[in-house]
Amino acid sequence: MNNDIKSILVSEEECQNIVSRIAQKISQDYNGKRLLLVCILKGSVVFMGDLMKKIGIPVEIDFMKVSSYGRSTTSSGSINIMLDLYRSDLPETDILIVEDIIDSGRTLSYLVDYLKLKGARSVKTVTMLDKPSRREVDFTPDYCGMEIPDEFVVGYGLDFAEKYRALPYIGILKPEVYEK
Ligand code: IMP
Ligand code: MG
Numbered sequence: 001m002n003n004d005i006k007s008i009l010v011s012e013e014e015c016q017n018i019v020s021r022i023a024q025k026i027s028q029d030y031n032g033k034r035l036l037l038v039c040i041l042k043g044s045v046v047f048m049g050d051l052m053k054k055i056g057i058p059v060e061i062d063f064m065k066v067s068s069y070g071r072s073t074t075s076s077g078s079i080n081i082m083l084d085l086y087r088s089d090l091p092e093t094d095i096l097i098v099e100d101i102i103d104s105g106r107t108l109s110y111l112v113d114y115l116k117l118k119g120a121r122s123v124k125t126v127t128m129l130d131k132p133s134r135r136e137v138d139f140t141p142d143y144c145g146m147e148i149p150d151e152f153v154v155g156y157g158l159d160f161a162e163k164y165r166a167l168p169y170i171g172i173l174k175p176e177v178y179e180k
């Protein structure tokens with residue numbers, strides 16, 4: 001185990017089991033639809049890679065990058081789109097936004113509205129992790145891997161200061177790592 005990790009919250013095997021379960025549900029629900037997985041960079045890449053392999057129906061993939069400002073200092077929590085989705089086929093497309101973790105709920109709540117306004121036929125969300133106790137806006141994902149307590153987690157794509165994304169499990173950081 002990495003030296004900066006206090007404990008493992010979701011093991012590598014548990015991650016794979018969770019993704020298999022979600023993928024099976026998505027494969028049933030989207031059968032006959034035109035499924036486009038939209039990965040929110042960068043934290044969702046690992047989840048996205050595993051999920052798309054386990055979904056048993058044809059999928060297309062795309063990417064968006066967003067950054068949120070003022071989460072802790074203001075209540076506005078505005079979202080900035082750094083990489084947008086440019087497609088002319090959105091009216092025939094069923095979008096599933098793939099997210100690593102939901103915290104305040106602002107990112108996904110904004111993106112769902114944004115992609116509906118852009119004309120997508122349907123927009124739903126899947127998240128690997130959810131911290132419901134941190135919610136600032138009312139938001140419920142359509143598919144969720146696991147609800148977790150209010151702890152800062154890394155690994156399986158998730159970072160602290162761009163580190164730990166490549167860990168194959170989800171772990172809780174040692175407090176001294178933040179305080180450095
Ligand atoms: P929201 O708009 O507050 O829901 O923001 C969710 C985003 O915050 C995620 O996509 C992550 O980038 C980041 N985030 C929230 N909690 C954690 C965590 O525990 N570890 C790593 N990133 C996190
Ligand atoms: Mg993210």
